[in-house]
Amino acid sequence: MSLKLEDVTKKYGTFTAVDHLSLEIPEKQIFGFLGANGAGKTTTFRMILGLIDPTDGQVTWNGETIDYSKSNQIGYLPEERGLYLKLKVSEQIIYLARLRGMKKNDIIPALKKWLERFKVPEYLDKKVEELSKGNQQKIQFISAVIHNPKLLILDEPFTGLDPVNVEMLKEAVVDLANSGTSIVFSSHQMAHVEELCEHLCIMQHGKPVVHGALKEIKRSFGKKNLFVHADFDLDFLKDIPGVVAIKKYTEGCKLQIESEAISQKVLQALHDKGFIRRFELEEPSLNDIFIEKAGESYE
Amino acid sequence: MNKFWIVLGHSYWTRFKSKSFIITTAIFLLFVIGMANIQSIVELFDQEDETDVVAVIDNTDTVFDSLEESVKQLDNNVTLEAYDGSLSEVEELVRSGEYVGVLEIAYNQENLPVGSYHTDQLANTSISTMLENQLQQIKVAMATNQAGVEQSVIQSIYAPVSFDTVAIEKEDGTTAKTEEELNSARGLVYIMLFLLYITVIVYGNMIAVDIANEKSSRVMEILISSSPPVSQMFAKIIGIALLGLTQIGLTFIVGFSLMQQKQDNEILTALGFADTPISTFVYAIIFFLLGYLLYATLMAMLGSLVSRMEDVQQMMTPIMFLIIIAFMISIFGLNNPDNSFIAITSYIPFFTPMVMFLRVGMLDIPFWQPILSILIMVVTITILAIIGARVYRGGVLMYGRASSIKDFKKALQLSKKE
Numbered sequence: 001m002s003l004k005l006e007d008v009t010k011k012y013g014t015f016t017a018v019d020h021l022s023l024e025i026p027e028k029q030i031f032g033f034l035g036a037n038g039a040g041k042t043t044t045f046r047m048i049l050g051l052i053d054p055t056d057g058q059v060t061w062n063g064e065t066i067d068y069s070k071s072n073q074i075g076y077l078p079e080e081r082g083l084y085l086k087l088k089v090s091e092q093i094i095y096l097a098r099l100r101g102m103k104k105n106d107i108i109p110a111l112k113k114w115l116e117r118f119k120v121p122e123y124l125d126k127k128v129e130e131l132s133k134g135n136q137q138k139i140q141f142i143s144a145v146i147h148n149p150k151l152l153i154l155d156e157p158f159t160g161l162d163p164v165n166v167e168m169l170k171e172a173v174v175d176l177a178n179s180g181t182s183i184v185f186s187s188h189q190m191a192h193v194e195e196l197c198e199h200l201c202i203m204q205h206g207k208p209v210v211h212g213a214l215k216e217i218k219r220s221f222g223k224k225n226l227f228v229h230a231d232f233d234l235d236f237l238k239d240i241p242g243v244v245a246i247k248k249y250t251e252g253c254k255l256q257i258e259s260e261a262i263s264q265k266v267l268q269a270l271h272d273k274g275f276i277r278r279f280e281l282e283e284p285s286l287n288d289i290f291i292e293k294a295g296e297s298y299e
Numbered sequence: 300m301n302k303f304w305i306v307l308g309h310s311y312w313t314r315f316k317s318k319s320f321i322i323t324t325a326i327f328l329l330f331v332i333g334m335a336n337i338q339s340i341v342e343l344f345d346q347e348d349e350t351d352v353v354a355v356i357d358n359t360d361t362v363f364d365s366l367e368e369s370v371k372q373l374d375n376n377v378t379l380e381a382y383d384g385s386l387s388e389v390e391e392l393v394r395s396g397e398y399v400g401v402l403e404i405a406y407n408q409e410n411l412p413v414g415s416y417h418t419d420q421l422a423n424t425s426i427s428t429m430l431e432n433q434l435q436q437i438k439v440a441m442a443t444n445q446a447g448v449e450q451s452v453i454q455s456i457y458a459p460v461s462f463d464t465v466a467i468e469k470e471d472g473t474t475a476k477t478e479e480e481l482n483s484a485r486g487l488v489y490i491m492l493f494l495l496y497i498t499v500i501v502y503g504n505m506i507a508v509d510i511a512n513e514k515s516s517r518v519m520e521i522l523i524s525s526s527p528p529v530s531q532m533f534a535k536i537i538g539i540a541l542l543g544l545t546q547i548g549l550t551f552i553v554g555f556s557l558m559q560q561k562q563d564n565e566i567l568t569a570l571g572f573a574d575t576p577i578s579t580f581v582y583a584i585i586f587f588l589l590g591y592l593l594y595a596t597l598m599a600m601l602g603s604l605v606s607r608m609e610d611v612q613q614m615m616t617p618i619m620f621l622i623i624i625a626f627m628i629s630i631f632g633l634n635n636p637d638n639s640f641i642a643i644t645s646y647i648p649f650f651t652p653m654v655m656f657l658r659v660g661m662l663d664i665p666f667w668q669p670i671l672s673i674l675i676m677v678v679t680i681t682i683l684a685i686i687g688a689r690v691y692r693g694g695v696l697m698y699g700r701a702s703s704i705k706d707f708k709k710a711l712q713l714s715k716k717e
Contacts, residue, residue, distance in 0.1 A: 050524075051520070051523060068526060076524045078521060084513075084518055091313070095309050096522075099522065099526055144521075
């Protein structure tokens, strides 16, 4: 019971959008999908959904290929938001939910429940074009989850939302995962991925550069962050073997070191140099891993 | 299959409830009501018209009476009035509006009447032409009288020749279509031409705009992830066809019942519904539906290629040309249905619904000809549907500026199975 991508390749002419991607996405979990713009995330999602066929390899879900017979069990929130601007929220959701196999009579109660949850019950009979971007996003989200999908694909679900609404949607995502929905989601916000996902994959130029459980990835990354705040110039620290990078700021600097052991060498080097305010060893953030693995272009 | 009906229902009902549909239907109905009552409307304006009075200065003293007599018989909106006085005096009265003009009659050297009509309404030639014709007849009568020719001789000279067109039976026992049949067929062909022309332009446009709209608002991605693009495309085409039929049907029902009510079948007979064979109606329906399907499939295909509403018109221009060419060919064919150019073009699927229907209606062509053209159309529609569905599948995921041929290839590539 899981989503499997086996050696999936997608070529557009001479351009390879996805290059021999193999993934196994466990069931009832939130799987994070990261990558710089143009890394092949959306193409991968479209192949999972069966919108486009892979040039090579195959996508299976519970051992079967995904086609339109399964579309009632799948929810999709595309990266580009799309709703009928001229339709009322209720008409919109009724149409989209019926296309996902829901019965007409079940839709309105479910929709009301979701609108209550997102604290916008008054939007039921409003036209979509009258809503703000963030509120349209909520409607879009509802349209993706209203039919209780078994597999939910969220392409950048949190962009354009204020922090309160991000929390609200995040909670909803976690609840869905707890109730047994497998969720694949992509984001540029590393914090969101760190918070929500147990497993993840970082894509670069169509290839997975990092893949696995979040804890595993962090541990195997090896490099650590070391924060040093002191009253004197810290420039000389970059010459210590094992220090990969130094980033200076007003109060001190952030060092990237190859392993925990290096921190002790740094400590020795600092000895007797002057007053030290802070000396802290930290796990690498997903952001660091991403920048390292998916290229400098991403900031 | 179930989702097919959901999409069909959706494209029908959302349009049906829209303001634009209600307004255009209302305009159609008003137009039909106006057409049905055209006679009373024209009469309404006619009654207000006063009779025009023409002053006549008769220097011959003999022509006026017979001229007045013949004008009276001809046109009761114009009366003649003898006037004694100078031309300049009457011209003053014409200027003030009392008379529409003044006719001065005199004799020439051969003692025959000549006329000269003075008016300030030169653009309105109906009165002067009428006066000229009447004066001409009087002149002929007088001239022949002077030459000593009997009145009865003149009548026999001017009596129209008796001329009949009789259809000769063909070998298989059928006859060529009579003039009445031809006229009635022509009326039906006219209606068919306009209906198809308007339907393709209005509803074809609707399909292309609808699809481009779903693409530009990016709903499309959700839609095609929930149901197959092909079934969506045809659900949309048929949904909008039903919408069109609703609108046209409504217009017909209202128009027909109005005419029935008035017990006035002049328009019906003029358009030739009275004695048209049933088979012509059957062909009309077949060709109309096939024609719509063909053009709608094309429109849907092109609509799926554009991503912005502004590009829709540009993409549709070639199709517009096709339908305009078909229209022009059939207008030409109305007068020359036998032309071999018409025969050839009637097999080209984009022209068939108009041109072949014209031939079926106006000529007695062998049964296999329309059947062959229908087959060609069905095959073309199937091929277009297959290509269209693939383009649709790829095209809806493609964004950016549309540049037709290149995009067409790209869309096919996107939907490739391998």
